[in-house]
Amino acid sequence: MRHILSILAENESGALSRISGLFSARGYNIDSLTVAPTEDPTMSRFTIVTVGSDDVIEQITKQLNKLVEVVKVVDLTDGDHIERELMLVKVRAAGKDRDEMKRLADIFRGRILDVTDRSYTIELTGTGVKLDAFLQSIEPGVILETVRTGASGIGRGERILRI
Amino acid sequence: MQLTGAEIVIRCLQEEGVEYVFGYPGGAVLNIYDELFKQERVKHVLVRHEQGAVHAADGYSRSSTKIGVALVTSGPGVTNSVTGIATAYMDSIPMVVLTGQVPTHAIGQDAFQECDTVGITRPCVKHNFLVKDVRELATTIKKAFYLAGTGRPGPVLVDIPKDVTQAKADFVYPKTVALRSYNPVTRGHAGQIKKAVQLLLDAKRPMVYAGGGVILSNAAPQLTRLTRLLGFPCTNTLMGLGAFPGTDPQFTGMLGMHGTFESNMAMQNCDVLLAVGARFDDRVIGNPQHFFRADRKIIHVDIDPSSISKRVKVDVPIVGYVSEVLDEMLKLIESSAERPNAAALKSWWGEIKDWQRRDCLKYDTSSELIKPQYVVQKLYEMTDGEAFVTSDVGQHQMWVAQYYKFDKPRRWINSGGLGTMGFGLPAAMGVQLVNPQATVACVTGEASIQMCIQELSTCKQYHLPIKIVNLNNRYMGMVRQWQEFFYGNRYAESYMDALPDFVKLAEAYGHVGLKIEKPGDVEGALAEALRQKQRLVFLDFITDQTENVFPMIPGGKGLTEMILAEEL
Numbered sequence: 001m002r003h004i005l006s007i008l009a010e011n012e013s014g015a016l017s018r019i020s021g022l023f024s025a026r027g028y029n030i031d032s033l034t035v036a037p038t039e040d041p042t043m044s045r046f047t048i049v050t051v052g053s054d055d056v057i058e059q060i061t062k063q064l065n066k067l068v069e070v071v072k073v074v075d076l077t078d079g080d081h082i083e084r085e086l087m088l089v090k091v092r093a094a095g096k097d098r099d100e101m102k103r104l105a106d107i108f109r110g111r112i113l114d115v116t117d118r119s120y121t122i123e124l125t126g127t128g129v130k131l132d133a134f135l136q137s138i139e140p141g142v143i144l145e146t147v148r149t150g151a152s153g154i155g156r157g158e159r160i161l162r163i
Numbered sequence: 164m165q166l167t168g169a170e171i172v173i174r175c176l177q178e179e180g181v182e183y184v185f186g187y188p189g190g191a192v193l194n195i196y197d198e199l200f201k202q203e204r205v206k207h208v209l210v211r212h213e214q215g216a217v218h219a220a221d222g223y224s225r226s227s228t229k230i231g232v233a234l235v236t237s238g239p240g241v242t243n244s245v246t247g248i249a250t251a252y253m254d255s256i257p258m259v260v261l262t263g264q265v266p267t268h269a270i271g272q273d274a275f276q277e278c279d280t281v282g283i284t285r286p287c288v289k290h291n292f293l294v295k296d297v298r299e300l301a302t303t304i305k306k307a308f309y310l311a312g313t314g315r316p317g318p319v320l321v322d323i324p325k326d327v328t329q330a331k332a333d334f335v336y337p338k339t340v341a342l343r344s345y346n347p348v349t350r351g352h353a354g355q356i357k358k359a360v361q362l363l364l365d366a367k368r369p370m371v372y373a374g375g376g377v378i379l380s381n382a383a384p385q386l387t388r389l390t391r392l393l394g395f396p397c398t399n400t401l402m403g404l405g406a407f408p409g410t411d412p413q414f415t416g417m418l419g420m421h422g423t424f425e426s427n428m429a430m431q432n433c434d435v436l437l438a439v440g441a442r443f444d445d446r447v448i449g450n451p452q453h454f455f456r457a458d459r460k461i462i463h464v465d466i467d468p469s470s471i472s473k474r475v476k477v478d479v480p481i482v483g484y485v486s487e488v489l490d491e492m493l494k495l496i497e498s499s500a501e502r503p504n505a506a507a508l509k510s511w512w513g514e515i516k517d518w519q520r521r522d523c524l525k526y527d528t529s530s531e532l533i534k535p536q537y538v539v540q541k542l543y544e545m546t547d548g549e550a551f552v553t554s555d556v557g558q559h560q561m562w563v564a565q566y567y568k569f570d571k572p573r574r575w576i577n578s579g580g581l582g583t584m585g586f587g588l589p590a591a592m593g594v595q596l597v598n599p600q601a602t603v604a605c606v607t608g609e610a611s612i613q614m615c616i617q618e619l620s621t622c623k624q625y626h627l628p629i630k631i632v633n634l635n636n637r638y639m640g641m642v643r644q645w646q647e648f649f650y651g652n653r654y655a656e657s658y659m660d661a662l663p664d665f666v667k668l669a670e671a672y673g674h675v676g677l678k679i680e681k682p683g684d685v686e687g688a689l690a691e692a693l694r695q696k697q698r699l700v701f702l703d704f705i706t707d708q709t710e711n712v713f714p715m716i717p718g719g720k721g722l723t724e725m726i727l728a729e730e731l
Binding site: 009010018021055059065068070163 | 467
């Protein structure tokens with residue numbers, strides 16, 4: 001099962017390596033990991049997408065909580081949540097592809113951030129599934145470069161993660 | 164007044180009441196050593212290899228309730244310490260390791276004796292710090308001691324660049340530490356404890372399984388009271404020996420891979436299992452699938468939530484200090500009129516006694532060769548079971564666990580989790596320093612002892628009268644045993660050719676050496692060693708080369724699938 005773990009940790013230099021090191025040392029998967037400071041600059045928020053059975057996720061959560069720099073861990077997939085990922089994709093946009101690419105970006109509510117006479121750079125936000133769908137809908141040969149942030153997530157409504 | 168970083172380090176150690184620092188000087192820690200030199204409160208023990216420093220600090224910690232401290236230099240000083248740190252980490256031993264580092268401006272420049280200390284040690288410490296600002300030095304050291312000794316204990320490392328030891332700052336040693344990200348639960352959940360107690364009172368075939376957590380939590384008295392009050396059988400893990408008195412009739416011996424027949428059978432067949440400060444590791448319950456085949460309710464008390472339901476799903480998890488949880492349990496049981504069903508308990512003990520009649524630790528006592536078990540048994544008898552015994556890793560370690568009955572906690576000092584050969588002698592140094600009047604024996608083998616043999620020199624310098632009991636079978640015994648059982652007698656590289664003359668070696672270091680080759684001489688040699696109270700005595704017992712440790716659960720097998728000596 002796919003799980004999204006949200007982690008609040010001290011914004012210290014060692015925290016990232018401790019967290020990522022825990023996953024590699026214990027053989028857990030990381031599908032994606034994003035991290036940035038929160039509104040409180042002494043605190044970082046991680047979003048880690050991982051895959052594992054309930055037992056494995058329970059162990060991951062406990063092991064994360066054991067790290068001295070980790071303040072709180074929540075499995076967002078335990079309840080209603082919103083998940084978003086940002087992708088920048090540079091595509092070939094010349095000749096007949098140019099109009100088609102613009103139309104497709106519109107359909108997926110993408111924005112074209114940069115234009116040359118031969119390419120577009122499109123910004124796209126959504127769930128990972130949506131971003132995958134966009135990439136699948138264009139011919140692979142047209143894609144010049146992609147970069148994705150990995151998922152960020154937040155609980156819906158009153159589900160709040162803070163200290 | 165402003166102090167230098169080096170002065171601050173020493174002041175912090177004084178504030179923590181540190182009596183001994185085990186270490187080895189080098190470029191990056193010279194300022195700290197200079198300050199050590201100028202005072203007398205903190206004594207330094209100079210080892211001969213940094214691994215020895217950490218093991219000695221570890222032995223010091225295990226055999227007392229104090230936190231061991233090691234001090235090493237950057238680069239190779241650190242890498243040599245890693246084995247010791249990992250050893251302490253696996254067994255949750257509280258320890259503070261101070262390491263020198265190249266100056267902050269040189270970090271990352273591949274400077275002389277530079278290594279990424281924090282990176283290298285990250286997976287084998289409870290926590291580590293790199294102090295880049297002298298103003299944070301005192302609070303960081305305070306945090307290190309606090310983290311090492313609270314919650315699930317463990318080694319904490321503080322890496323101090325050389326320029327930080329030179330820079331100056333005001334010195335204030337904080338009285339308390341508050342970390343918003345670190346608040347271990349100490350008291351168990353009252354509802355869970357109640358549930359656990361009811362399960363215990365309703366049990367018909369109960370079993371108490373206690374590990375190193377009981378010793379770390381200083382909860383041996385509570386465990387003993389509870390077990391006696393309930394009349395339950397009790398087993399200890401390798402790390403837990405001494406948590407419940409080894410001579411108590413309710414004690415069924417160690418369990419696990421080389422545990423007793425009765426303990427393993429009772430573990431498998433009990434209906435309620437009280438697991439305290441233990442973690443169901445692979446050497447204890449063998450194959451977990453086999454363990455699950457029997458139906459039982461499990462209560463698990465541990466300070467570390469991640470130890471609970473890791474390998475074995477439990478029914479009543481209780482997170483908290485073992486001592487506090489057992490106190491609560493005792494209160495509930497003592498104030499209740501209810502007691503376990505006496506008839507059921509009697510019939511359960513009947514079963515256990517049948518298992519005990521197999522006499523699984525029986526060995527050949529008529530041999531003309533020295534049986535290693537006999538040496539350990541004699542050591543036990545002649546020290547009245549009161550010695551502190553350290554060991555290395557292998558057959559000799561198991562024989563001590565089986566034949567030396569520890570009645571008290573913190574007397575049995577061995578590397579259980581990491582299984583570090585070379586641990587015994589340096590650990591014994593720490594044990595002897597913190598227990599200066601006690602008899603300290605290091606039971607070892609001719610392979611293990613050579614891994615930290617250089618510490619014989621340290622023992623000479625500090626007059627540590629350790630009794631080294633070398634069970635010399637000219638083989639890496641446990642490796643040889645596995646090769647005999649599972650590799651068709653192909654003894655690949657497990658034979659120790661060209662062994663030193665240990666008697667001469669001991670003498671070369673200024674100690675007493677004795678070689679014993681006949682069973683009839685064992686007692687006399689031990690007596691002689693114990694008589695020499697001021698001297699280190701190296702007893703080289705030439706033992707039966709092919710003796711094996713029984714019972715044995717082969718890797719991947721279940722608890723009840725033991726090989727017994729009588730079956731071969």
